Amino acid sequence: MATTDTTPTAARAARAVELPASGGRGARRARRGLRWLGVAPLTAYLLVFLLIPAGELVVDAFRTPSGSFTLGNVSTIFQSQYLSAFGASLELSALAALFGGVLGLLAATAIVHPSAPRFVRSTVTTFSGMAANFAGVPLAFAFTSTLGATGVITLAFKHLGISLAAIDPTSTTLGLALVYNYFEFPLMILLLLPALDGMKREWREAAQNLGASGFTYWRTVALPILLPSLLGTMVLLFGGAFSAYATAYALSGSTGNLVTELIGNLTNGNITVDPQLAYALAFGMMLVISVLMIIYYLLQRRASRWLR
Amino acid sequence: MAALTTSRTPGVTDRRRPATRRRLPVWHAFWILAAAAYFIVPIVSLVQFSFGGRVDGHSAGFHWYATVFDDPNFGSSFWLSVQIAIETVVLSIVLLVPTAFWIHLRLPRLRPVMDFVSVLPFVVPPIVLIVGLIPFLQPFTFIYSRPEVLDFIYVVFAMPFLYRSLDAGLRAINLQTLAEASANCGGSTWSTLIRVVVPNLRSAIIGGSFLTVAIAMGEFTISSLLSFNTFPVYIFNIGQSTSNEAAALAVISLLLTWGLMIALYLVGRGGRTTAQIAATR
Numbered sequence: 001m002a003t004t005d006t007t008p009t010a011a012r013a014a015r016a017v018e019l020p021a022s023g024g025r026g027a028r029r030a031r032r033g034l035r036w037l038g039v040a041p042l043t044a045y046l047l048v049f050l051l052i053p054a055g056e057l058v059v060d061a062f063r064t065p066s067g068s069f070t071l072g073n074v075s076t077i078f079q080s081q082y083l084s085a086f087g088a089s090l091e092l093s094a095l096a097a098l099f100g101g102v103l104g105l106l107a108a109t110a111i112v113h114p115s116a117p118r119f120v121r122s123t124v125t126t127f128s129g130m131a132a133n134f135a136g137v138p139l140a141f142a143f144t145s146t147l148g149a150t151g152v153i154t155l156a157f158k159h160l161g162i163s164l165a166a167i168d169p170t171s172t173t174l175g176l177a178l179v180y181n182y183f184e185f186p187l188m189i190l191l192l193l194p195a196l197d198g199m200k201r202e203w204r205e206a207a208q209n210l211g212a213s214g215f216t217y218w219r220t221v222a223l224p225i226l227l228p229s230l231l232g233t234m235v236l237l238f239g240g241a242f243s244a245y246a247t248a249y250a251l252s253g254s255t256g257n258l259v260t261e262l263i264g265n266l267t268n269g270n271i272t273v274d275p276q277l278a279y280a281l282a283f284g285m286m287l288v289i290s291v292l293m294i295i296y297y298l299l300q301r302r303a304s305r306w307l308r
Numbered sequence: 309m310a311a312l313t314t315s316r317t318p319g320v321t322d323r324r325r326p327a328t329r330r331r332l333p334v335w336h337a338f339w340i341l342a343a344a345a346y347f348i349v350p351i352v353s354l355v356q357f358s359f360g361g362r363v364d365g366h367s368a369g370f371h372w373y374a375t376v377f378d379d380p381n382f383g384s385s386f387w388l389s390v391q392i393a394i395e396t397v398v399l400s401i402v403l404l405v406p407t408a409f410w411i412h413l414r415l416p417r418l419r420p421v422m423d424f425v426s427v428l429p430f431v432v433p434p435i436v437l438i439v440g441l442i443p444f445l446q447p448f449t450f451i452y453s454r455p456e457v458l459d460f461i462y463v464v465f466a467m468p469f470l471y472r473s474l475d476a477g478l479r480a481i482n483l484q485t486l487a488e489a490s491a492n493c494g495g496s497t498w499s500t501l502i503r504v505v506v507p508n509l510r511s512a513i514i515g516g517s518f519l520t521v522a523i524a525m526g527e528f529t530i531s532s533l534l535s536f537n538t539f540p541v542y543i544f545n546i547g548q549s550t551s552n553e554a555a556a557l558a559v560i561s562l563l564l565t566w567g568l569m570i571a572l573y574l575v576g577r578g579g580r581t582t583a584q585i586a587a588t589r
Contacts, residue, residue, distance in 0.1 A: 035410075035414045035415060036415070038406070038407065038410035038411070038414065038415065039407055039410065039411065039415065039418065041403060041406075041407065042403055042404070042407040045403060045463070046425065046428075046464070049441070049460055049461060049463070049464050050428060050429065050432065050437070050464050052444065053437060053440035053441045053444045054432050054436070054437065054440050055440075056440055056443070056444055057436070057439060057440030060440075060443070103343075106339060107339065107343060110335075110339060110340075126573060127347070129569060129573070130566055130569050131347055133522060133565055133566075133569055134562060134565065135526075136526050136528050136540060137528050137540045137543050137544050137547070137558070137561075138354075138543065138557075138558035138561045138562050138565075139350075140547075141354060141357075141543075141547055141551070141554050141555055141558040142350040142351060142353065142354040142558060142562075143350055144551070145350075145353040145354050145356070145357035145551070145555055146349060146350045146353040146354075151353060152349075152352075152353040152356060152357075153349065153353070182346075182347070182350065185343075185346075239430070242433075243433030243434075243435065243436070244433075245433075245434065245435045245528075245529045246528035246529050246540070249528075250528070250544055250547065253548075260433070260435045263435050263436070263439060264435060264529070264533060267438065267439060267442065267533050275439075275443065278439050279439060279440075282435070282436040282439040282440070285433065285435075285436050286431075286432065286436055289431055289432075289433070290431070293431055
């Protein structure tokens with residue numbers, strides 16, 4: 001961009017390697033300013049399609065339809081039905097993060113264990129990548145046909161006289177968490193592997209030389225070092241479950257009581273459209289996610305202390 | 309026991325190694341079986357459902373698949389999603405490849421900023437962004453009423469994946485040296501980008517593009533709230549009436565996504581290993 005077609009080749013080369021080329025200080029400063037033009041298209045794009053809409057959402061959450069300032073919208077979300085929606089979303093996210101976190105940790109440690117055959121790792125990561133990408137509407141249908149009212153497993157257990165209504169994904173939080181776990185569990189494996197790779201073999205050997213059992217090594221060495229990464233990844237899982245909409249909506253239809261589903265209903269026009277309430281709920285979600293991101297950042301900083 | 313085995317390394321590790329080797333396979337095998345069941349059973353049930361039910365007193369066989377392919381809405385919604393996916397990929401590449409190149413070449417100071425910006429779409433979930441986007445875009449009817457509006461929105465959600473892929477690719481090549489060599493041969497910045505950098509970034513661009521396609525093909529939240537009949541919205545609508553046909557559609561969609569993932573794996577093979585997740589939840 002700094003070069004034109006009329007410039008002699010040598011000067012072009014000189015400029016490319018940042019040697020002081022022809023032109024005074026002013027020209028150089030102008031060129032330096034022109035550099036920033038290179039990021040202008042992306043900046044403009046993100047302003048229009050991400051930052052301004054998100055910013056306007058926050059402003060609109062504090063405005064009446066006529067445009068004056070109000071705290072009314074935001075205080076609406078403290079009414080019991082909306083608080084319970086946030087509660088349901090948080091409960092679901094916590095369950096999903098817990099399931100995914102614990103199972104993912106167990107699986108990931110099994111994969112990196114020195115005695116595990118090498119092919120296990122590549123197989124598991126490949127399949128994890130595939131499972132983590134199986135989400136949304138198709139995943140919802142897969143679980144409806146497994147654990148729904150007429151699902152294969154539900155009917156099989158019914159023959160044995162056991163009701164699986166408690167984990168029906170179309171109507172229970174526990175069931176929905178099981179569905180989310182389908183992509184959260186492999187996601188946890190994929191995100192945790194780099195942290196486990198950072199664990200030095202010498203640490204385990206040193207602990208063993210001091211007479212530690214496998215359990216003692218985990219309790220006193222591995223877990224304290226891994227904890228920030230572990231919790232950080234679980235925060236990501238939590239956020240992923242908290243902001244998910246498609247899977248939950250495809251499972252429970254418009255009867256769902258998660259925050260995302262309420263916002264969807266308000267925007268969809270299934271219920272009387274109340275944009276102010278939608279803004280307030282969306283703002284509430286942004287607040288929760290901001291808190292999660294701060295926690296994630298702090299944990300990440302702590303994790304990088306050991307895993308360099 | 310340790311005394312009986314002849315071993316090159318004496319000491320504690322010598323005693324423990326055979327022990328761990330014997331203990332592990334039991335719980336290994338258990339976990340692997342349990343996890344495999346958890347992941348495979350829903351897919352098997354889905355496939356079973358897609359062949360399930362009875363039609364005219366016979367078992368359905370491929371009936372639901374035939375129904376799917378006979379429905380003109382299948383073709384039109386599928387084609388709409390393919391079109392949107394292609395447009396999103398082209399737009400993303402045009403927007404991000406030159407920007408990523410420029411930042412790495414001339415504005416390396418911006419790299420940490422970009423790392424942060426590229427994860428912003430994670431912080432703002434689709435359902436939240438769409439609430440802000442509707443009042444913002446509504447006045448621009450010419451774009452708001454057309455499905456192409458989805459291209460512009462999906463670019464935002466694909467950005468983290470494509471940018472990260474490009475960023476890793478650019479870090480792996482020696483950009484400064486390549487740019488100097490190109491300039492010495494008389495290449496302008498644009499020809500450096502197109503004739504030198506892009507060929508070197510081929511696998512990063514292709515990898516990022518596959519993920520973008522996966523996002524655009526699977527996105528449900530925004531297209532359903534803006535009432536466009538994309539493929540996932542079509543699957544959802546069918547599911548409201550005929551669950552067997554919806555299962556058949558879900559199987560088709562699953563094969564498609566996995567096809568993309570396998571293609572991605574094959575492209576990424578030999579290079580750096582990328583574990584990428586693009587699904588829209």
